[in-house]
Amino acid sequence: MATAEATQAIERRTIAKVSWRLLPLVALAYCIAYIDRSNISVAALTMNKDLGFSAYLYGWGAGIFFFGYFLFEIPSNLILEKIGARIWIARIMITWGIISGLTAFVTGATSFLIIRFLLGAAEAGFFPGMILYLTYWFPAEYRGRVISTLFIAQPVANAVASIVSAAILGMHGMLGFKGWQWIFIIEAVPAVLLGFVTLRIMTDRPARADWLAEDERNWLQARLDAESRQVGGHLSWTKALADPRVVALSLIYFMSVTANYGIVFFMPQIVKGMGLSDMMTGFVSSLPYIVGTVGLIAWGWSSDRNKERRWHLITASTLGALGLAFAGWSGTSYWALLGMAAATVGIYGSRAAFWPMPSLFLTGTAAAGAIAMINAVGNLGGYVGPFVVGWIKDSTQSFGAGLYFLAACSLMAAVITFFAARAAGAGPAVPRPSAAE
16 A cells, blocks of 8 residues: 555645646647637727627627527537537537638628627537546545636636737738738637647547556546545536526526626726727736636635635625726726726636536536536626626716726625525535545
C-alpha cells in the first residue's frame, strides 16, 4: 500500500499535469466564446448609427442571443454527456465561429435579431459543458480555483475585445467593409481554428489519458469515484431539474447574470459618454475588467482555502451591487469607472464560489442536466439586463437608472443566497460545503 507521502506526491503530480494539459485550452476557448458574444458592444459604437438602431433595439438584439442559448442549453449538455466533450465542444466552436462571422452581413433589425438568436443556439451548451467537463478531471477541493481559471476568460475577453475591437474599427473602408463589419469577420476566425485544435488534443475522460502515468490515472479515477459515491443518490436529470436546490441556484445565477450583461453590452457606450475617442473608449472600457480579473482569482483562492462557498457568494454579490450603485450615482465621470471596477470584482468573484455548488449534490447525467438548466435560466438574465438598460436609456436619456436596476439585481442574488440556505424542503437550497469541499 502506498504511503501517505507517496499518495500526496502522486496527487500533486497528477493535478499539475491535468491543469497544464486542460486549463489553457479551456480558458482560451471560453475567452474566444466570450469575445464573439460581446464584441457587439464595441461594434455598436458605429453599427447602431449605420443601421439606424436605437438603444432599445440594440439591447433587444444583444440579449436575444440568450433565448437561443436557453432553448438549446439542456439538450446540448445531455448530448455532451452521451457522446463526449471532445467532439461536441469542437462542433460548438466551429458552428458559433461561422455564425459570428455572418454578423458582419446583417442589414437591418430582422437579420440582426435572427443572427444573434442563431449565435446563441450555436453556442448553447459550451459553458455548462466545460463546467461538467472539469468535474470529470478535478476533485472537489480544487474546483473553486479551477473554475476561477475558467472565469478569468470573461474579464480578459472583455478587456481584449474592448481594445482590439476598437482598433479594428479603424479598418473602416478597407476592401469596402465598414469597421464594425471587420470586427465580426476577424474575430470569428479563432473560434473555427480552435475547434479543430480541440478535436486534436482534448481528452474525454481520465481513463483515456495516455499522457498520464498509470498510477496517476488510477489515483485520479479512484478519487473521483469516491467523491461520486459520497454525493449519494442517483437522480434522473428530469428530477434534478425540479430539485429545490437547483431552482434556487438558477434564480441566484439569473440575478447575477442580469447585472453582468447589463454592464458588458453597454460599458463602451457609457464610457463614450465621457467624450473619448473610439480608441480611448476601448482602452478605458478594458480597465474595470482587468481589476475584475484580480478579484476573481482572489475569490477562488479564498473560497477553496476556507472550504466555504455561501458567504463568499453573498459578499461578492453585495460588492457588485455597491459598485453598480456607485457608478449610477457618479454619472458620466471617471468616478463611475471606480464603481464599475468594484462591480466586476464582485460579479466575477461570485462565480468562483457559485459554480462548485451543483457538484456537491449531483453527479452524472443529473449534473449535466442541472448545470445546463442553471446556466440556461441564469443566462436569460443576459436578455433582461441589456433590454431593460436599453429601454431605460431611451426613456431617460441616461444610464444612471439602468445601473441602479443592475445593482438591485446583484443585491437580490445575495439576498436569495442568504435566505435559500435556510429553506425547508429536500435539503438546503444552496448546499453548504461537505467535508471534502
